[in-house]
Amino acid sequence: MTxxxxxxxxxxxEQFAEQIRQELEYSQGVRPEQATAADVxxxxxxxxxxxxxDSWMRTQQDIVQGKTKAVGYLSAEFLMGKQLxxxxxSAGLTDQFExxxxxxGFDIQAVIDAEVEPxxxxxxxxxxAACYIDSMASLAVPAFGYGIQYRYGIFKQEFDAQxxxxxxxxxxxxxxxxxGHVDYNRSQRVSFGGKVVEENGHKVWKPAxxxxxxxxxxxxxGYASGRVNTLRLWxxxxxxxxxxxxFNNSQYLDAVRPQVKAENISKILYPEDxxxxxxxxxxxxxxxxxSASIHDAIxxxxxxxxxxxxxxxxxxxxxxLNDTHPVIGIPELMRVLIDEYGYDWNAAWSITTRTFNYTxxxxxxxxxxxxxxxxxxxxxxxxxQIIQQIDRHFLAELEGKVADPQQIERMRIISTGEDPxxxxxxxxxxxxxxxxxxxxxxxxxxxxxxLHDFSLxxxxxxxxxxxxxxxxxxxxxANPRLSALITEGLGTDRWLSxxxxxxxxxPLAQDDGFVGRFAQVKRDNKADFAAFxxxxxxxxxxPDTMFDSMVKRLHEYKxxxxxILAVIADYADIKSGRVSADDLLPRTVLFGAKxxxxxxxxxxxxxxxxxxxxxxxTDPEVKGRLSVHFAPNYNIRMAQHLIPATELDExxxxxxxxxxxxxxxxxxxxxxxxxxxxxxxxxxIRQRVGAENFFLFGMTVEEVDALYAKGYQPESYYQADPRxxxxxxxxxxxxxxxxxxxxxxxxxxxxLHKDYFMTLADFTAYNQIQSDIEALYRQPLEWSRKALLNVxxxxxxxxxxxxxxxxxxxxxxxxxx
Ligand code: 26V
Numbered sequence: 124m125t126x127x128x129x130x131x132x133x134x135x136x137e138q139f140a141e142q143i144r145q146e147l148e149y150s151q152g153v154r155p156e157q158a159t160a161a162d163v164x165x166x167x168x169x170x171x172x173x174x175x176x177d178s179w180m181r182t183q184q185d186i187v188q189g190k191t192k193a194v195g196y197l198s199a200e201f202l203m204g205k206q207l208x209x210x211x212x213s214a215g216l217t218d219q220f221e222x223x224x225x226x227x228g229f230d231i232q233a234v235i236d237a238e239v240e241p242x243x244x245x246x247x248x249x250x251x252a253a254c255y256i257d258s259m260a261s262l263a264v265p266a267f268g269y270g271i272q273y274r275y276g277i278f279k280q281e282f283d284a285q286x287x288x289x290x291x292x293x294x295x296x297x298x299x300x301x302x303g304h305v306d307y308n309r310s311q312r313v314s315f316g317g318k319v320v321e322e323n324g325h326k327v328w329k330p331a332x333x334x335x336x337x338x339x340x341x342x343x344x345g346y347a348s349g350r351v352n353t354l355r356l357w358x359x360x361x362x363x364x365x366x367x368x369x370f371n372n373s374q375y376l377d378a379v380r381p382q383v384k385a386e387n388i389s390k391i392l393y394p395e396d397x398x399x400x401x402x403x404x405x406x407x408x409x410x411x412x413x414s415a416s417i418h419d420a421i422x423x424x425x426x427x428x429x430x431x432x433x434x435x436x437x438x439x440x441x442x443x444l445n446d447t448h449p450v451i452g453i454p455e456l457m458r459v460l461i462d463e464y465g466y467d468w469n470a471a472w473s474i475t476t477r478t479f480n481y482t483x484x485x486x487x488x489x490x491x492x493x494x495x496x497x498x499x500x501x502x503x504x505x506x507x508q509i510i511q512q513i514d515r516h517f518l519a520e521l522e523g524k525v526a527d528p529q530q531i532e533r534m535r536i537i538s539t540g541e542d543p544x545x546x547x548x549x550x551x552x553x554x555x556x557x558x559x560x561x562x563x564x565x566x567x568x569x570x571x572x573x574l575h576d577f578s579l580x581x582x583x584x585x586x587x588x589x590x591x592x593x594x595x596x597x598x599x600x601a602n603p604r605l606s607a608l609i610t611e612g613l614g615t616d617r618w619l620s621x622x623x624x625x626x627x628x629x630p631l632a633q634d635d636g637f638v639g640r641f642a643q644v645k646r647d648n649k650a651d652f653a654a655f656x657x658x659x660x661x662x663x664x665x666p667d668t669m670f671d672s673m674v675k676r677l678h679e680y681k682x683x684x685x686x687i688l689a690v691i692a693d694y695a696d697i698k699s700g701r702v703s704a705d706d707l708l709p710r711t712v713l714f715g716a717k718x719x720x721x722x723x724x725x726x727x728x729x730x731x732x733x734x735x736x737x738x739x740x741t742d743p744e745v746k747g748r749l750s751v752h753f754a755p756n757y758n759i760r761m762a763q764h765l766i767p768a769t770e771l772d773e774x775x776x777x778x779x780x781x782x783x784x785x786x787x788x789x790x791x792x793x794x795x796x797x798x799x800x801x802x803x804x805x806x807x808i809r810q811r812v813g814a815e816n817f818f819l820f821g822m823t824v825e826e827v828d829a830l831y832a833k834g835y836q837p838e839s840y841y842q843a844d845p846r847x848x849x850x851x852x853x854x855x856x857x858x859x860x861x862x863x864x865x866x867x868x869x870x871x872x873x874x875l876h877k878d879y880f881m882t883l884a885d886f887t888a889y890n891q892i893q894s895d896i897e898a899l900y901r902q903p904l905e906w907s908r909k910a911l912l913n914v915x916x917x918x919x920x921x922x923x924x925x926x927x928x929x930x931x932x933x934x935x936x937x938x939x940x
Contacts, residue, residue, distance in 0.1 A: 134174070136222035142170040143223055155227060161299070163229050164207065164237035167220065168301035171210045175342050179351035185939050186265040187423060192438060192936040193265040194929075195420055197413060197452060198252040198445035200392070201270050201354060202244030203341070204759030206302045207235060208600050209257075213344035239295045240760050242276030243356070245396035246676040247785050248484050250759070251561075251922075252445055254593040254785075258922040260345030260352040261595070261620065263938040264930065269416035271408060272296075272303065272339045272356035273392040280717050280756040286733025290394070290720050303339040303356065309422070310360075311336045311415040315407065319504050328462065328505040334385040335360040336415035346595050347620050350939070355419065357412045359388035395719040396676055397485070399492045406451070406494055406502055413452035417442075417459060433464055437477035441934050444481045444555065447492040447547035453479055453554045454509040462505070468512070480933050481551035481558050482588075484782050486568055487680065493544040496537055510536065510545055517553050524580055534576045552577045552584070557933045561590045562783035562804040568824070586932050589807055590783040591925030594622050597789045602767035604644040605793060609914070612637065622921035629915045632908050642907040645770065645794060652768035662752050668709035669900055672765060672795075673773035674757055677716035677725040680780040684870070685882045686712070686773055687732050689889055690751055691850040694739055697748075699849065707748040708897040713765065715757030727870050729753070734859040762786075767793045770910070771896060774799035775889065777880040779824040781805075788920035794910040796899075798892060800885070804920070812916040816909040820892040821885040830884060837878035840886065847886045851875070 134142075146166035147153045153162050186193055211217045224231050244250060252268065259266040278290035314330035321327070341354040361382035387404065388411050399405075424439040425431035444450055453475060460471035485491065500507040514536040521531045536553060538544045552558050552574055560566030566587030570578040578585050599606045599619055610616045612631050618624040631637040649666040656662040664670075673686050690712055696702035714732055718725035736751040754761060772790035774781070774797055781803035790797065791808055798818040799805040809817040822830065841848050851874060853859070860866035874883060899906050918924075930937050 134216070134219060136219040136226065139170065139216065139219040140223035140226050142173070143167050143227060146170050158227075158229075160229055160233035161237040163224060163227065164234045165299050165301045167224070167234065168207055168210070168238075171207070171214055171216060171220075172301065172342060174214050174216065175210065175344050175351050178344070178349055179342055179353070182265075182350045182352060182939075187426070189265065189939050191265055191939045192934070193267065193424075193440045194259065194934055194936065195416060195440050195442040196252060196255060196259075196266060196268045196445065197416060197442050197449035198249070198268065198270050199409065199412070199448035200244030200249030200445075201252045201256070201268055201356070202246075202249035202759060203241050203253045203354075204596065204763070205235075205238045205240050206341075207238055209596055210302075210342070210344055212595060212600060213260075213346050239298050239300075240758055241295055242293050242758060243270070243273055243392060245277055245392070245394065247783070248396070248446060250592075251484075251590055251785060254591065254596075254922040255926060256343045256352065256354055257346070257593045257595060258591070258926040260343045260350050261348050261593075262923060262926055262930075263345060263348045263350045263940045264352075264926065264936070265939045266343075266352050267416075267420070268343065268352075268354035269412060269419070270354070270356050271389050271392075271412045272358045273389055274358075275391045277392055277717065277758075278394055278720070282729075282733055282753070282755055286730045286737065288718055288720075288726050288729045302341050304341075305358070306338045306340055309338050309419070311338075311357075311418045312362075313411050313414045315410070315502055317504065319508060326462065326505065326508065328458075332385070333362060334388055334411065335362050336411060338415075338419070348940075355416070357389065357415045359386050359411060361385040394717075395721070397487055397490045397678060397719070398722075399490070401493075401495060401498070403498060403502060406498065409448055410451050410455070410503060410506075413449045414455050417452060417456055421459075431464070433460060433466070433474060434470065436474050440478070441556075441936070442479050443929070443934075444479055444551055446482065446484045447551060450481070450492075450547040450551045451503070451506065453550055454503075454506040454513070457509050457513075458505055461509075472516075476554055477556055479551070479555045481548075481555040483548065483558065483560055483565075483569055483573070486565065486573060486780055486782055488573070491573075492547045493538075494547065496543040496545055499545055507545075510550065513550065513554065521580070530576055534580075548574070549577070552581070555584070557586055558584050559586050559588045559933065560782065561588065562807060563587055563589060564779075564801075564806050564824070565782040565803060568779060588925055588928045588932065589804060589920075590785050590788070591920050591922035592785050592788045592792070593922045594619055594792065596763070597766065598792050601763040602644075602648065602793055604647055605641075605767065605914075608640060608644055618918075620923070622918035622923065625915050625918040627915075628911065632911045632915065635904060638904060638907050638911055641794065641911050642903060645768070645907070645910070648768040649770075652764055655764050656752070656754065660752070660754055662754075664711055664750070664752070665709070665747065668711045668747075668750070669771060670711050670713065670769050671771040671773065672713040672715075672769040672790075673775075674713070674715035674762065674765060675784075675786055677718040677722075677728060679724055679728075680880050681776045682880055682882050682885075683714065683716060683728055683732065684874070685775050685885060685889055686714075687728070687735055687751075688847065688850045688882065688886060689893065690739070690749070691735060691853055692846040692890065693749060694735075694742075694745060695849040695853050696846065697745055704745050704748045707745070708900055709748050710750075712749075712751045713769070714751070714753040715761060715765065716753075717757060724870065724873065727867065731854065731859060731867055731870060738859055762789070766790055766795070769793070769795045770900075770906075771795060772797045772799075774802070774805050775821070775885075776800060776802045777882075777885070778802045778822055778827050780880065788917065791913045791917040791920065794907075794914050796896075796906070796910055796913060798889075798896060808917065808920070811919055812913045816912045816916075818892050818896055820888040822881065822888075827881060830881065835878070835881060835884065837881075837883040838875045840883040841875060844887050846890060847883060 146169045256268040276293045281289045314333040316331035336357040343352040460466040560569045653664040772795040783803040800821040
């Protein structure tokens with residue numbers, strides 16, 4: 124194994140400074156004296172990229188020539204975050220960078236700040252893909268990430284004067300972007316529309332239009348592995364095929380219209396992360412990147428061969444389908460094998476079903492993608508035929524296995540009836556070799572509920588891989604102080620490649636001196652975060668209060684409303700004189716969350732939180748005791764600042780709704796205690812850190828189901844808990860809307876009469892656990908001891924472990940070294 128990590132790095136700070144100068148002059152044409160921090164950022168990035176190039180080329184060669192099967196991680200989202208610090212860490216160049224930039228007369232932070240974060244994902248699913256490609260490179264697994272280089276990533280969130288979310292376009296690609304290398308010579312043609320005709324007994328697809336998929340390659344450097352993998356993001360370009368006739372008729376705009384349409388495909392990331400809209404453009408995006416990726420894999424593994432023997436394809440690469448978004452790849456590979464390479468159905472099916480695996484990331488039925496068969500037929504007529512044929516074969520198989528005709532009907536890949544729908548999760552389950560959920564509880568619920576019929580027919584397909592997150596970005600880069608303390612405590616920095624070593628910190632939890640230093644790290648991080656929040660948002664945060672954070676996408680099932688109602692209840696207690704402000708534990712409540720632009724309830728919740736913040740933060744009666752802050756535009760950078768400073772992490776979804784959660788893991792890594800329900804990976808976090816080091820509350824999945832069955836009446840909870848009643852009344856009476864009772868009427872009405880996610884039913888339990896939390900926080904040493912035990916016990920949640928599980932249970936491959 125080639126050690127590529129500091130302090131064994133091959134180049135000195137002086138050499139690195141010289142390389143930066145060279146890039147400035149010869150790549151950018153800027154004299155070092157005239158350079159800005161943004162120029163130095165670009166030059167540095169180009170220089171780091173060059174440092175990684177030899178490893179990248181060696182890795183690519185070994186992937187093609189080696190005997191180890193590769194992984195193609197197909198994902199519509201890769202939420203990478205900023206690249207420079209991570210690349211420096213992997214290249215072992217962090218110290219040299221800091222010295223070189225200082226030598227050149229620049230401020231290190233200004234150079235780092237010049238990078239614009241690529242926001243090519245919505246939330247957990249996209250960030251997971253980024254963590255997984257980091258781990259695959261670090262474990263020397265031959266792997267490609269395949270996705271889309273959206274021109275506009277997730278929208279930039281702002282708040283207007285009323286506290287409402289405003290979405291602004293994210294112009295990230297309008298800046299110089301030194302990381303992505305556009306490889307015009309490896310482009311692929313992707314076609315759409317048209318019709319299928321019979322020619323000599325064969326089905327022949329005659330598409331109506333095509334786009335050029337141009338790869339943009341990002342390096343994925345492994346940590347201490349000497350390996351560099353590729354993230355290949357496709358960008359849509361038009362072919363320069365003007366209709367000259369139209370052009371000569373001087374109808375220029377008509378002639379370029381198809382070109383404009385083509386380039387729209389990779390224009391924008393859809394900002395909905397739970398309700399598929401059935402939009403044609405989204406299906407175009409999915410097919411676009413998946414088709415290009417499959418052809419790319421064939422090109423890579425069978426170079427220059429006109430008639431490759433693709434029966435070996437599943438031995439060369441397996442594709443992981445990150446949710447249903449790339450599932451159109453299944454009929455695409457069938458089509459390529461049959462129509463382009465002449466295989467018969469059975470041979471093609473045998474190859475395809477050994478190539479794909481499917482990960483499901485949700486439990487919400489409305490998040491399972493379905494596409495109208497009509498739409499698929501218009502956009503991809505040959506694929507619809509293939510899906511219909513898969514459905515027919517599947518039906519025949521079921522008729523031999525399943526007695527109940529209703530069950531068979533339920534399982535059809537294409538629903539029957541007036542407007543038939545293609546159920547992408549079912550297609551993936553039938554054609555995939557393995558199907559996995561993302562936490563123990565989630566995988567169990569997939570088998571018992573969401574895909575129950577399928578688990579009866581294919582019991583062997585289903586497995587679990589509990590999610591994980593990368594310790595490189597979320598401990599080492601985000602929390603340098605804690606990283607140094609861990610290294611000192613363990614006497615080695617090997618924990619960064621083997622996070623199970625954190626267990627070695629356990630005995631130190633009995634050492635009050637060490638616990639005190641651990642507490643000081645948190646205190647320093649809080650002070651840093653307060654300074655950051657002042658600069659970025661103008662917040663005045665007091666680091667001597669408890670930092671209590673809830674950051675994640677805004678969704679009713681995640682129950683940001685439970686948190687804000689609890690805050691309002693505390694506030695109401697003081698305003699009514701029931702409680703003295705002096706008895707309140709001083710607390711800073713931090714929110715970060717984007718709402719899908721069309722999600723009315725979620726946007727109203729944002730508005731409410733902002734207005735609660737406005738009222739509470741300006742009320743002298745609670746000053747110093749309670750403050751609420753909603754940071755706009757929560758993103759990876761913000762996460763890296765906030766998580767290390769947080770003491771209490773809120774994971775309060777309704778049980779049975781959060782598939783896993785990954786924020787919970789990042790907070791545990793960084794020594795926050797979790798208040799949470801028995802949902803997703805919370806269950807396993809609690810198991811590992813110990814029940815006594817986790818604040819559990821709320822209904823279980825079984826209790827939730829029983830309450831639905833019995834008939835849930837939220838208003839009865841409102842009547843039964845005076846604190847809850849006071850809080851909701853305050854929202855209803857205009858206390859947070861300048862006296863206007865209508866502003867939050869839709870929210871109040873939902874709470875009292877619907878409350879599908881049972882916020883009200885869990886409110887009392889949530890408040891009780893908050894008393895335990897406050898009692899413990901008043902014993903700082905005991906609090907910190909438990910927080911340290913969270914760090915020591917959470918090594919399991921490294922994405923290296925998760926990738927190890929994928930290798931063993933699903934991909935059946937391993938390291939190339
Ligand atoms: C769904 C859709 C639906 C169609 C419109 C566009 C779109 C984009 C993304 C998604 C994915 C939603 C599913 C998701 O993000 N699931 C989250 O996955 C995390 C990683 O496994 C997991 O930790 C979270 O619990 C789960 O909510």
